[in-house]
Amino acid sequence: MNEPFLSIRDLHISFSRYTPKLTIEQITPVRSLNIEIYRGEILAVVGASGSGKSLLAHAIMGILPSNAKMSGEIYYDGQPLTPKKIKQLQGEKIAFIPQSINYLDPLMKVKKQVQIGLPKKGKKKIQESLFEAYDLQKQDGDLYPFQLSGGMLRRVLFATSVRDSVKLVIADEPTPGIHAEALDKVLKQLRVFAENGMAVLLITHDILSALSISDRVTIMKDGTALETASANKFEGRGEQLKTSYAKALWRALPTNDFLNAEGLDNVTM
């Protein structure tokens, strides 16, 4: 097999925080996390709220909060991904679609934000065609973020990430609040990115959408990767999955009649 394009080895992320009794305790919401993403594939990372998915994305992007302590290694295209390197790559080679729409500048018209980083010549044209591709009206471009709905803002965020030069796409929950048709478009677009050779990391709660377009799926629980399996292993009663947690998660989906859903909290590796 060829080399992973992005490789995360033994990642730990901790925070110190005050307890109600004003003593300091340390929490480690990401621990012993190993993840590899290859060129041309979509790896979906799925997991419950609080399982550490966004922290993983922020660690890669070098935007963890300043009180976070991180250890472990992140390799990009065979080289350590240092804070300096990430600054060079961001936008140009690595596209990040953040979970929070607060990442948009509240004081800048959205069309200007989409134009950032586009080639000087023709950026207006490209921005307009991106708007069209993501079902945004031309006049929406003159609005400020607060004037758009959450679903529209997500599509703006998505549009801001698209560049031909990009090699790695990290999409953190790109789909909440958007209607079915737009959801389909966003997922298909991720597929197109992968088919163009990009490595795509899709972070989501939604295991069914993840399975519909991903090549492999990593199930995250309590800050670590419990199991990584090809998407096609999620079938039947989950016999091909290794951990009981992954099996239970799969069987608990509505399309699988919620089999065993009540046991999901109790299952162990």
Ligand SMILES: Nc1ncnc2c1ncn2[C@@H]1O[C@H](COP(=O)(O)OP(=O)(O)OP(=O)(O)O)[C@@H](O)[C@H]1O
């Ligand atoms: N700035 C912070 N300070 C202290 N703890 C934090 C901080 N950010 C995150 N955490 C801890 O890390 C955990 C994981 O956070 P993270 O945002 O990665 O979860 P997530 O899997 O992305 O959840 P969601 O699906 O809700 O977006 C949180 O539950 C919280 O305990």
Ligand code: NI
């Ligand atoms: Ni998150």
